[in-house]
Amino acid sequence: MVKAYLRYEQAASWGVVASGLSDTAGAIAYVPPAPRNVAEGVGVDIARPAAAAKERLAVVALERVGLWDVKKGTREEQLIPPRATDERGATLAQPRVTALARSPGGDVLACGGADGSVRLWRIGDDACDVTLRGHKRDVTALRFSNDGSLLVSGGRDADVVVWDVAAESGVTRLRGHRDQITDCAFVDLRGHRSAELFGRMLVTTSKDGYVKVWDLGTRACTQTLTGFDGETWSLDVNPSQTRCVVGTADDKLHAFDCDERRDGFDRESPLMAMGTMTRRAKGRAMTVRFHSSGEYLGVQGAGRGLEIYRVRGDKEAAKKQKRRLKRKREKMEQKAREAEELGDLDAAREEHEDDGARAAQDELELASTVTTKSKMRGFAFSSEVSKRTDVMCKVAVLLDDNAVHEWEIVDEGEPERVHAIDSSGHPSDIRAVALSPDDETVLSCSSNGCKLWNISDGECLRTIKGGYGLCVAFAPGGRHAIVGTKQGTIELVDVNSGAQLPVPQAHEGAVWGFAMLPDDSGFISASADKTVRFWEWSLEKGEDGMRTLSFNHTRTLQMAEDVLSCQVTPDGKLLSVSLLDNTLKVFFVDSLKFNLSLYGHRLPALCHDISSDSQLLASAGADKNIRIWGLDFGDCHRSIFAHQDSVMALKFVPKTHYLFSVGKDKLIKYWDADKFDPLLTLEAHHAPVWCIAVSTRGNFIVTGSGDRSLRMWERTDEPFFVDEEQERLLEAKLDEGIDDERVRPNTELPVEGEEGMAGRKTLETLTAADAIAEALELAEHETKRFAEHAADNVKAGGKLAPLQPNPLLLGQQPSQYALNAIAKIRASELERAILCLPFEFAHAILDHLFTWLTAGQKVELTCKLATLVMRTHADRLSRVPEARKTLVAIRPLLRSRAKEARDIMGFNLAGIKVLENFVRDNAEVRGGDDDGVPDFATERVPL
Template sequence: LDMVKAYLRYEQAAAWGVVATGISDTAGALTYVPASTSRGNDDFSDAQPAAAAARERLAVVALERVGIWDLKRGVRDTSLIPQPQPDDHGVTKATPRVTCVARSPNGDVVACGASDGSIRLWSLSDLDCDVTFRGHKRDVTALRFSQDGSLLVSGGRDADVVVWDVVAESGLTRLRGHRDQITDVVIIDGKMHKSAELFGRKVVSTSKDGYVKVWDLGTRACTQTCTGFEGETWSLDVNPTQTRCVIGTWDDKLHVYDCDESRDGYDQESPLVRMGTVTRAAKGRAMTVRFHQTGNYLGVQGAGRGLEIYRVRGDKEAMKKQKRRLKRKREKMEAKAREAEELGDLDAAKEAREEHDEEGARSAGDELELASTVTTKTKMRGFAFATEAPKRTDVMCKVAVLLDDNSVQEWEIIEEEEPEKLHAIENPGHRSDVRAVALSPDDETVLSCSSHGCKLWNVADGACLRTVKGGYGLCASFAPGGRHAIIGTKQGAIELVDVNAGTQLTVPDEAHEGAVWAFAMLPDDSGFVSASADKTVQFWEWTLEKGENGLRTLSFNHMRTLQMAEDVLSCQISPDGKLLSVSLLDNTLKVFFVDSLKFNLSLYGHRLPALCHDISSDSQLLASAGADKNIRIWGLDFGDCHRSIFAHQDSVMALKFVPKTHYLFSVGKDKLVKYWDADKFDPLLTLEAHHGPVWCLAVSTRGNFVITGSGDRSIRMWERTDEPFFVDEEQEKRLESMLDEGIDDERVRPNTDLPAEGEAGMAGRKNFGTVNAAAPI
């Protein structure tokens, strides 16, 4: 009888390198939160730390976690990240990406909406996730608390608006009427409503379908639909006194509405009355529109690199502006009327005089004036006003801005001057995709490469040790001893980095004429091999050069070149030092003898180029994978293909054998990390956590952990645990879990069939648990 083999499980142990992530079509990825209260008072015995502790902090979305930063010190105080919980079938799903955050008015609760449709409420006093709401089928794209903090309203990519009771920790109602993603929501509290009641409260929602809808929570119906925006409506906000509603749309217009309950002729059914538009300085859509908590300023962030701050004029000032505008208009019309009279056209003169009599109402331009513009080097993905009052009298307000390049900046808006940048958090992360990772020989340091150079990280705690500016790194490797590292760049250079000093050393100019795609270290530590898009494989030898100061420093010299007919995509030297394998753009792999560079084997079979390959520690097996999504296992003695395995849903970008085994890891553009047995050709584990294509992979010398780098700018560590698992059991659990995900509520009709007034529904969501619970009833 065959014994069923047990394997040891790998699980995510750490993730680092991400400061801030925003989504281009979802507002609200950051918010200010009160100063820390979770620590004991003993920590702050003297006055200075106590003052520092009183500073408000910034909660910023960073993939699946929310980081809470002290901006002045540039330190992350804590992170809000839910513990992974296995589902009913024992499968632990990847933690979903956080899409938006909102803080309650008193500041002690932060709501986080996620890409799986769940909403978690975190208490900042004890950093516990107290409540999880599940009401959306897809991403939560908008979140807002009511002014008293008793209600939370959420909008999703599934076009539904759901209202939650924060105190009772339950869903109240689902409002269905929009036909596309909800982009923003806000609650308007009527003056008559009591805090626990829904009557007198309204929800206003914007959507990509181009409508703005007003929902009465008492009747749970849509009472007003505003149209005429000629495109998507992206964001809205209501001022703190709940008298004005400003809506940002797909174009450069801000639409202002009067929602004041005390105005003459106020209609409960149609509370929004159009006041007109204000043309923004920036072109393109308005992504986020938010009032300052005082109501004196309005921030409008576009889809580009600009944030406009408008000053909201007071009542008297707006009245003066209105009178001046009407006076100018009267004078213009009077001149027009006189001109018509001189020409003898009495009807036109009468019409002109009647027209200026009608235009007496206040317009949007009377209340808003552009005060300042913050411009950043890269695109913005969100902003938030600070709630603390500024210390200086000339400072109007403070704003934090989340940028597309994995960084956050804080700016002071100064009266009649250019805004000043106060703080920036950018060092603990790469500005773009992590394209290469390498582990030091002692497995204590990780080197990661991106478009503007490399960073060195401590494996133990994920701290960024050094940042070295350089070219666009595509591959990296540590030199023997671990004190130096080499980086192959897109420009064709090979850079040599002193790891301890964090500096680049001088090396031979332009090693290659095309991108350097791969390195392979010679087993005797005498040098290395580089593979490039210039159709060459070059051999290099380590040397010690005397510098200007007389000290000897590490360098390398060119030894010999192997010319190929096609671009070389990857290369490996077998651990016994006898064979050199290269992968070419013509879909083949070629194997040569290292000593003579004579041709040995050609490996045919891939339908598209093999982007990566690796050789096992015993020099018996070669595994290759690439753009055809397949992994092929070859025998190195005869070059026969043992098996072709369909491995990923997109191109396989890297694979590595675990040292001294025939197990291997592969990563791909489908965001997955997979673990395989190359003898049995079985998929052992699928590791989900990355939120972008996974570009690179490094395995520790003992195989006890794996490092992966991704397009989501995160670097993740996967650790081998002591928990055994069986392949068949694992696959069965995963299938059952996927079945559960596929359950949907067949009673809910599609949004396209909804009546004009919308419809209300249950706030919860159907799954296996709810079906089983209902069965006995």
Template sequence: MVKAYLRYEFSAAFGVITSAANPTYDATGKLLFTSSLESISVWNAKQGSLVRQLSPVVASSSCGGSPSSPVAEVTVLCIAPAGTTIAAGYSDGTVRLWDYESGECTVTFKGHKSGVSCLRYQGTAAGAGGGSAGGALLASGGRDTDVIVWDVAGETGLYRLRGHKDQVTDVVFLPGQSKLVSASKDGSVRVWDLDTQHCCQTLGGHRAEVWALDVNPAGTRLATGASDNEIRVFAIRDPESESAAAAAAAPSSSSAPSALRDHTVLVPMGSVRRGAASHERVALLRFSGEGQWLGVQGAGRGLELFRVRDEDEARKKLKRRKKRRKEKATKKAEQRKEKAGGQQQQQQGQGGSDDDDEEGAAGGEEEEEEDTLKASDELEAVQLVAAKGAKLRAFCFAPPAARLPPGVACRLALARSDNAIEIVDVSSDSHAYSPFSRLDLPGHRSDIRALALSPDDSALLSASSAGLKLWNPRTGSCLSTMEGGYGLSVLFAPGNKFAVVGTKEGTLEVFDLGAASRVHVEEAAHGGAVWALAPLPDKSGFISGGADKTIKFWQWSVVAPSSGGSRQLRLAHVRSVAMADDVLALRVSPDGRLLAVALLDATVKVYYADSMKFFLSLYGHKLPVLCMDISSDSSLLLTGSSDKNIKIWGLDFGDCHRSLFAHGDAVMSVAWVPGTHYAFSAGKDRLLKYWDLDRCELLLELGGHHGEVWALAVSQFGDFVVTGSHDRSIRRWERTSEPFFVEEERERRLESLFEADLEATAADKDTAAAGGAGGAAAGADATAAAPAGRRTLEAVSAADAIIEALEVAALEMERLRGADKERAEAEAEGRPPPRPLPMNAVMQGLAPSAYVLKVVSGVRASELEQAVMMLPFADALRLLGYLPKWLEAGGTAVELTVRLAVLVVRLHQGQLAATAAARPVLMRLQRRLRAAAQGLKDVVGFNMAGLGHLGRRLKEREGVTEGDAVLPAKRQLMA
């Protein structure tokens, strides 16, 4: 009989405050968004509390997803300029749009072949969470060197802009123009005309990779940051409006044609040197929401602030610069005259008219250059914000709507590399910065090296380099934080009120969990790192083992402080036993009879726990055993090693029952499920695996961590398991009531590998095709546009569904025609009519055209274009034949019909022109399509006009202006 098991599935992740992506505020400044690996954390910026997490749905293996592949990590965040939407780019090239009020993912875009490196909404205020109208378009840049422009309202990709030769590092829309600017590691800055979808200007003056750029809120200046120590500034022109103005002002002037030919958008204004301490490359560059500040973050610990002077201040600076230059030139001229001799002066006076004219012309050119503003006239370096103890990952300015206290010029949120957010205020007077708040308690500063669950599963302890944290494993909330040494092992004392931590320094630290403090340190516990702690089954004490080649027995003792107060736990050393090598792991059998000791020489020694008499020596691992556990019935020993294997040993005779290749890297932790012979193992390959060790079969692969998994702990009833990782996250996996079978799970794993290989092959083909097209063009059209989407398994499934629907509809139409023919023959021969045809269950009683419409409407808008592109021409022609029928039915599918018609005609224009059967369909479509689209446009316009009229009447009835109506709501939000 085939055995069924209960499935474990990912339940929650906690402990990560900020990861790779940039933080960003919402429009009010009350909410702060950070990336927490694959999730987006929404924090209350004032209280420092977690409001909610936006997490993508994990595809479980029961649904055909890849069980071992983690969800991609968030790489970049961008808040929409209006509404409650935030866009997130992921490391697998996906872009998701989230409604952070409801917590739902509204749209998913798949277009990039590798990670998304930058995102920007059209109309987003620089450096702020919002504040300007727009957001209809979203631009994304990826590591695949492409820039993709997405239609947010239409939920589809518009086009892909190609031309960069390396990763696209930043993008920004130019306000008031249909232009997009992108920066890349290839050292170029490109300006794209979104109307023609081509590059209209390329700036190649940067001497190294360009890492960041931004536009000020006024839309007049663009700043770029590269790998050097200069910030380059460009003035933004609008060639179309200037050409139109020039043509209107002087239609007959000879200079008008030259003005019309000038398509330069970005005009260099010079550069500003960064401070001497800012020797790293620029990592991020952003203007504040008001445009008064420019923040330039380096790749290290420094963030340099520049104050942006207004027009009057910049002009005064220009005048002072001109005056200083004139004085300098005069002084140099006087020095030259003093050095010149009498004869030379005479010769110079006789024949110096031409030289004087040339010097005058040169001086005129310099004076003309000096009349224009430069970057140094507008930017003034005022402050260097330095992070202490960790590097900066990113930063963001608080939006203009944020309520700042008096005397504060701006507020910055700094994302640190040690899993913390620091918020600082910059003074208006001295421009000095001071810390406002710090968000660091709900997470560790470094790797989580050890985990321990309390006997009643109500508390979870995690140890790292900075100390200990106490968690509620059910809710994921951090209960307390205790500073201590570099923890490598941890266990609860009886009663769950105290805990003991073994440290890298060789000490044993006792913590009072109720008081959240360290109450005792056993300094001379070991002469090296304490790698293992094992509690005694009778709860009288524990055993410790370390790098000093000794194991030590300890007993619990309670002392009363001399000053009064509650009694404290202390450790009493009982005895020490020397080992032949470093002790890496310890376990005492649940019956208290045996003690297993793993040594650095790759062997496991088994002793009688009461007398320390040698019993067994287990050898077979090629590398040291890093972890082990003994089953609840004290019959089996499970060991995990650096050789990537786990071994099951019998404790009766020391025989190896089975050796299994378990992980792709070192096995770091193993644990039995209490009362069973099921076990979990975790390794450096970032996987958690579930085993049936009676049958020696792999049951589940649970992927989710983005770093090495150092520790795991199983609950007393096996209903959940928690893991701690190098990515600083703690993940909880819960046992569900869903059964599964080993063979089915094995088939799903093979299918997931096959599907991943298919996607990789399709991506390689697309890359090769793009490269071949680029090579054939030989640089003549190196910046051509391409379709935005990419071929995914979802798009292939959608194309298959459309083809199947077309075939079912064709068979149904043939069946209906046959029935009509039989009915006509019966009427002609005077026979009774045949019985009506039974309803087609597949089509659910719908007509063929309605059934095809239902299937096509079910395809997501972001995948429709790719699905239609994969249709053969014959199926595309059949689909085109249904479009006039949908319009004649008078339904609501006008927009979908127009989009499909444009797609099919654009993709198969040549074949449609050469196919005679397509002509009648195109003629019918031409007659109906424009009228239907105009009718829909009229309906939308009428509705908008009606809503506007109702709004005006409502304001008149209430007798308030628009500002007065909005002000109470703003006050309520800011309260």
């Protein structure tokens, strides 16, 4: 009989405040306060102006986005991606968020993932609204258009994809760069005397060292800027859409004039160089951003510095330009006089050619520099106006040590740090975790001490400063804990107070592991000083006369090599140690006499554990293998290739022969040590997993990783079988190969040029294509069945009974059923789904279009389907006589229906503008009191 096991799934994750990447910009953004709920009725709540509430800070935290109240230092909300499952119901790992962008209105957040997807979140909602898939690799740049209608994403695959936010679908794919896209920005072109938009440009930077300008009307690259010293890393356009600043791999800022009102403006070359400005900090400019007012420019480098530049006004810049040109002219005249005195007539006659154009240094001046203790991974300007008159602006900085700081830039003074969010997570890798005896709390160690966490809600209960912790264990009773450090000390911590108690000197080398004695009389420590030491608990009287817990050294076992880990069998008879010479040795605890030597590992065994019945020992290490040993004779039961990188920790589940292992390959694996089968592979961490702790009942585990996160995995009631799980893993590997190709014969337009289709082929699009094909086949079958019945009924003189409808159509007509099936497909996947359909199904859609357009059903979707079918199969349809007749019949219907839909939309937009003006005028008429709060606090405008 096949054995069934219970599945483990991730139940909680905590410990990450902020996570940024070194080669992507945009991991932090200010967002407006959460919208207030209307208590009763349907209407617009105008009880409180938006300015009265404080902005929140959206910060990327691995696969999530946290919304923080910076002043209070509390996380108010988390944007958690929906639980993704495969066809068998197993939970899939969520991709890491690599880029973040906020819409101009602040109500929508766009998050780019490591899997190439873009998720759109509406602030205040718990669910993800839209998922767009267009990139093969990480999304490295995101930016909204100035009106929020378009979103552009750049990826590590060197493609730029433009998305329609309202339609939730792709507009176009732009190809031209040869390396990762680093940043992008929109440039709106408006008339000289009108504010109406007549053109939109897109500017992109890349690691290939080019800056490209794209015309979104023609969807082609109109200008390519070269001559930069290395990669181009970031850019931004000021709010007035007149200046573009580009940061590169060197210490220079490149400024460009993009004002369409300048003389000689050409849409083919909209960016005109204004020169460069040398930054104070050396190295690349990772992020360049303008303040929302356009008065300040922030430039973040690759190190620990953020430079704030003040943007001079037109009059001040003109004066600066005039003085610069005057000094330059005087210098040239002085050189000419010196040359004339020396008799160099040719040099004296030389005239300096200067067009007198405004340069970058005329408009920018360094105002302040923010320096932090650790490297920066992003920054964002706040749009709030400070009450202090000497504060120019406020900026939030994301740091590499899992923290966020908020600074106020003071006029003619040093920047002031006003708030910090750093107590809710470790600043570096989590190297050890331990669960309390009651499984209610977990203690984790990092480079600067420990943190105590509540298992139920993930809140940090206490922070304990100390050394670099490598191992940790709770003392009996759970009120104290011991921490082995890299410096060789053993710290004794009072968990309730967070204080360190005095203890004797322990080791001269790093303490790598602890083993608690089964009788709770003491513990054993393993160290890099080649000793294994025994310690006994004791009560010592302190200076205040109170007796406190301590420990005393009793025995020492000297070894020939560094000791990497140690364990004691649950029956208390044997002690096992792992040595640097790739061996494991077993001793008797009472006499410390040698018992067994376990050979087999080709590299040092970094960790090992013993089962609850003292029968099995499992060891693993740098050779990536897990070896199962019998403690009776020291025989190796099996050697298993477990991970793709070093195995850092493993633990048996109490009272079973199941064990968990974690490694540098970011995976957690679940094993059956009797059958030597891999049971589960748990994926969630985004960095090497260093440690693991198993609860006393085995109902959950806690893992710590280099991504600074702690994750809890709970055992569920869902059974699974080993064969099915292995089959699922194979299918997942095959699904990874599904991707869009550059050219797909007979089904896709050639993409030799710069423009391509926005979406990409995924498993979801293939499933959608299958659903459309099934609906079309069913509709065609029903149509033929009704036609045959009608013909037979005519032959029989109308005596046949009515034909019973097919229940699969749910009481709908075949054509209506097909249209409703297509309407269920997500807008972001529809284009690729239609592309995946064979030609005969595209022809079937064309036949249905006449019926849909005649009835006026879902006009917008119908017009989109007609466009997609013609773009994909225009050549073949033009050669089929039946299709040409259908196209001739559809053409007038398509135009008339599209015009009707446009008129209805225009009418609705006009009505919305009237309502908006009514709300604004009503607020202005009623006014406000001296305290700034309107006196219509209870009024609502009905919709």
